[in-house]
Amino acid sequence: MKVAILQMEGTNCEEESFIAFRDSGFEPEYVHINLLKPGDLEKYNVLFIPGGFSAGDYVRAGAIFAARLKAKIWKDLKNFVDEGKIVMGVCNGFQVLIELGLLPAVDGISDEPQAALMVNDSNKFECRWTYLRRENDTIFTSKVPEVITLPVAHAEGKFVAPNKILEKIEEQKQVVFRYVKPDGSKADYPWNPNGSMNDIAAITNPQGNVLGIMPHPERAFFWYQHPDWTRKKREKGDGSLIFKSLIKYS
Amino acid sequence: MKYEKISDKVYRVKMRDASDDELKKISDEMGLALNLEEMKRIKEYFSNLGRDPTDVEIHAIAQAWSEHCSYKSSKPILRKYIFGIESPHTIVVMQDDAGVVEFDENHAYVFKIESHNHPSAVEPYGGAATGVGGIIRDVLNMGAKPIALVDPLFFAPPDYPYKKLRQGIKHPRYLLKGVVSGIRDYGNRVGIPTVAGITYFDEGYVNNILVNAGCLGIVKKDKIVRSRVTKPDVLLVMVGGRTGRDGIHGVNFASKVLSEKSEEEREAVQLGNPILKEPLIHLILEANEMGIIHGMKDLGGGGLGSVVGEMCYSGGVGAEVHLDKVLLKERDMAPWEIWVSESQERMLLAIEEENLEKLKNLCDKWDVEISVIGKSIMEKNLRIYWQGRKILDLPLNFLTGGVEYNRPYKIQKIEKMQEIPPEPKYREIFLNLLSSINIASKEWIIRQYDHEVQGKTVIKPLQGEIGFETHGDAAVIKPLHDSWRGIAITTVANPQIARIDPYVGSLYTMDEAVRNLVAVGAKPHALSDCLNFGNPEKEEIMGEFVESSRGLGEAGRFLEIPFVSGNVSFYNEAFRMNIPPTVVLMAVGIIEDMRKAITTDLKKEGNPVYLVGETREEMGGSDYYRMIGVRSTYVPRVDLSETKRRSEELLKAMKSGLILSCHDVSHGGLAVTLAEMAIGGNIGAEIDLRSMGVMRDDFKLFSESPTRWVCEVQRGKEGEFEKIVNATKIGYVGGNSLRVRDGERWLFNVHLNILRSRWKNGLKDYLG
Amino acid sequence: MLKAKIIVRYKEGVDDPEGKTIKHALNLLGFEDVEDVKVAKYYEIKLSKGDENEVEEIIRKLLVNPVIHDYEVRVERI
């Protein structure tokens, strides 16, 4: 299982991501967008877009990264997805996937964005841990229990979409994780850290091979990355279960 | 005519026959910030040479002799007290841009803290951002990967009345928001976690805020790069951002008193570009891994001017530089401007010619610009060329040798006095303290910083049950994937005590550094100091500096913790008001096994709670006295042998796994410590102060006596714990409130929800 | 030479958290009669050749997300 971890100026979660993939049994490689050419993606099974601030998140989070990918390898990307290969974007990566139209893609890949991850309701960058409830069965969550904790760290993570699109997302069971309170009940701020519609934290495309997730599973890969490990014993980090699910699937 | 044009944008300055008044005028006109004595020395030097200097030469000298670059006022004092504390672990101490200390057999950590006060006062967002950018480069310089940032900040209170602000001074709330945004946007974008800091409010900073920034990195021992060139014919290569007019005279600016006119000093202000820095970090680390960097130094204060000279001088060679080769942001810059520009995001690499191609390839990949600007030469001279013509030729020992002053100082006598207030209403005064701005939660700031990027922050700045976190004492980083060894980081300062007695203030601050590190289970290992003071030309200010340094040196030596890097910021004065003496420490500890690390949040019902250390009636500088407006000059007495003994005891008990939570006692005293522990654990405690002996209850609760911690001990292990640690049992964990009494007398009983909401909103209410 | 001035703002009905924060801050500062604050981004782009179509393309490809943004554009020849 070869994973391409995309890099660009400002992506800054690639090392944690690399370790998470490697320790889960994948073969990850860094691929810098400056060196990326059409055809390069063919040899990979997974395309991963890590978190960070690509191009400073200037204009809008993820916008420049998405525009550059589109200009360089749009056809390859569409083929990659259509072939059923796996695409995963975390945080900034999720923003890129939305901007590209690879998510939510309710009626297939769209040329214009169908949703947005906009400025948090608090108007602030928020670095905090959240509780997430697994919503639907996907290849990314087969080993994930009902409620897990993962950290968020973003200023633009509020998921918004026009009502019709939102309805379709729900209908097609595209929601993977929702923010909840510790007891699993409906979240309010700060449990929903950004004001996302329907408390959406992660979605897939209807086919289920493209995942976008705001919280960072790669930052909760080991037990000692959890903030409450001095209170609560764990064997491994909750985030590792997402990577484990994926390797099992493949 | 004092200036004679000798080539395109280069002038000769007729200095040899200038009168004293003319010398002063030249200094002013050229913006040199040199005093008459210094100008005379330059005049004499060139008179002996038998020629007049070029403007480039004078600017180069002024730059090298600025307070910021030469430490001319502080060096003699630093040498006397702070330098040279022995430790078996140090590798590079007070030589290059950051200190290097052994981490384990194969690795070293690199760190430093520095001020960026004046630029931040004038433009908080850009000033703070470039402060972070600069300190990152200082660590990167040594070949290290930056893995943590800290940001001690000092402002006037957020409710300071607008009407009282002087012309040109910005409101503390505007400054605070700007500074925090600047640090956030820079640090988050480059992907380095900001894990600790200070947010301190006092009217003394109204005209002159302080913004200090520290960075820590990790490097393999055999990949440490020095800031020196040790042989001739090594290429000098600039990589990163271009050179522009921005930041010209930044170091002179930092060595000057702020005034109404400071608003106009725009050239000294920059925004910084994290998106240039981020690939630059990758590039440098990859080049270093390939082993092609001979020497390296970042272009910070003083620009090319201070870097080329210092790098070659310390390696025993000279340099030849062609200024036409420097890539510029704007055309028609004069050579002197290029030489002193402090544009951000630039590094100077010394590379052997055979490696140039490899470096160029890396630059292509990361989309970073590169230019060869000169090379090292045998002769220990600096020579600068412009359009083929030599425009500077000076021996390096003259240029970088610099000046030094033994400035006169006066040590203030301290009148002993202590007022005793009537006994307070305990519940009310306790909650007011808990929500006062210097004690209340700093969550509003901490969460805007990505304190977890890189995934190595294993003890976070906010600790406890998710969603209910409290303040921690230090953060712990686990820098290596395959080792449990951790680095604890904390920052401390106590201007409140230092303003009464700067010597004791330093001792107290050192004690607090130790307290914070020990509280997480780390052994104190090394320090970086940032000394922020007023105008050193005033004898009382110089006296504060001497006394503070004396305290630091004495404590460092006794505790065997070396200062490995540091920074002095003088001239923090505006409108004749000097800041309180502000010694800021970035302290680093080592924890052999991070799995044994300890947090501040209470863990479990039924566990006993202990107080370690002695509480005394010394209320000078306490938050309690300050809040109720009562005066005392009895500042807390620090006994360094107690600091040492008690921390060793605690560390031993922690190693044995007896301690479940621990928090040092600092601002607000025992009461605030207990409240913070309860908040994070989301569980209460019942406390009886009787075992602390006979003393008024407000002193027991709010005294800030040093060398104290509160510990939650594993139930049933009391005996074992008491055998190792000399401590007093004061109560038990449990319930949903904090209940405090002294024997039969109940002082307060406050529900967790009230504790939390008062503590959480104290500062947030001002910031929105 | 062309100079395009572009304002990108939130669509009617989309919350503007920054505007809200500023309004709140202004009210706190004593400007109690501030009723509403809206924040938008303003770009000035200079093109050496190009035309209105190119400007539109830039906007569509990079500057706006049509789910949340409206925009105004004015192009001047200079």
Place this chain on the structure above:
Amino acid sequence: MLKAKIIVRYKEGVDDPEGKTIKHALNLLGFEDVEDVKVAKYYEIKLSKGDENEVEEIIRKLLVNPVIHDYEVRVERI
């Protein structure tokens, strides 16, 4: 009712990383004739009473730092 429209931009000579990054991105996207990009903030503030002086005060206290910013303001009565 008053409506103030305010543009806050960096002064000439302040090096703006955002504008620079966007220009670079546009060049890479094939818009090679983009010569310069400037980014500014645009505010629309509604005041129920107030006057031009109040608007100026708001700008000075919260929206600009004269060291690096220039601004333009237009006030309309509505």
